[in-house]
Amino acid sequence: xxxxxxxxxxxxxxxxxxxxxxxxxxxxxxxxxxxxxxxxxxxxxxxxxxxxxxxxxxxxxxxxxxxxxxxxxxxxxxxxxxxxxxxxxxxxxxxxxxxxxxxxxxxxxxxxxx
Amino acid sequence: xxxxxxxxxxxxxxxxxxxxxxxxxxxxxxxxxxxxxxxxxxxxxxxxxxxxxxxxxxxxxxxxxxxxxxxxxxxxxxxxxxxxxxxxxxxxxxxxxxxxxxxxxxxxxxxxx
Numbered sequence: 001x002x003x004x005x006x007x008x009x010x011x012x013x014x015x016x017x018x019x020x021x022x023x024x025x026x027x028x029x030x031x032x033x034x035x036x037x038x039x040x041x042x043x044x045x046x047x048x049x050x051x052x053x054x055x056x057x058x059x060x061x062x063x064x065x066x067x068x069x070x071x072x073x074x075x076x077x078x079x080x081x082x083x084x085x086x087x088x089x090x091x092x093x094x095x096x097x098x099x100x101x102x103x104x105x106x107x108x109x110x111x112x113x114x
Numbered sequence: 115x116x117x118x119x120x121x122x123x124x125x126x127x128x129x130x131x132x133x134x135x136x137x138x139x140x141x142x143x144x145x146x147x148x149x150x151x152x153x154x155x156x157x158x159x160x161x162x163x164x165x166x167x168x169x170x171x172x173x174x175x176x177x178x179x180x181x182x183x184x185x186x187x188x189x190x191x192x193x194x195x196x197x198x199x200x201x202x203x204x205x206x207x208x209x210x211x212x213x214x215x216x217x218x219x220x221x222x223x224x225x226x227x
Binding site for chain 2: 009032034041042046090094102105
């Protein structure tokens with residue numbers, strides 16, 4: 001079984017400041033890891049994913065995340081926040097078997113202050 | 115353009131009525147999923163299907179039913195047995211045996227009074 005913990009249900013940063021959203025996972029097999037973003041009343045959009053290979057993954061809109069196996073973490077960062085980054089962010093880990101269902105964290109609401 | 119459509123965007127029903135939410139994809143994906151989203155709880159899996167005419171229960175299947183008669187369609191019925199049906203429902207699809215990145219539809223917000 002796998003699980004995801006997102007530390008901090010709400011994070012506020014000033015425009016131009018560093019964004020850091022934390023995600024820790026547990027998985028009995030080598031994980032696939034994902035970050036999704038959701039704007040109000042919309043579906044989820046993939047920001048980035050880690051499958052195999054390079055542990056630093058770059059995604060859309062200037063976001064990146066680093067897979068750290070020793071820390072079972074996959075934190076999301078962006079060097080400089082923009083007002084348009086305000087949204088809810090979900091970390092997810094894939095399961096086992098052919099279905100490879102995703103298990104989602106409870107989400108982090110990011111607020112960007114002017 | 116390829117993608118996933120869900121209709122309607124907003125749905126209102128009276129308690130005790132069954133209601134069916136539509137999900138259609140033209141991505142030629144094998145697998146389709148239904149999730150329920152409640153504030154502060156992330157996404158919870160209701161049902162998923164890997165191939166036509168086959169589907170499996172997820173974590174919170176009670177009070178829901180699905181069908182998969184066509185590859186591109188995976189409708190969800192919220193029955194009167196679902197005790198707390200008001201929620202945001204998201205449909206997704208993926209290619210089986212890939213990285214299993216899931217693509218999401220825009221969602222349907224169901225309100226039952």
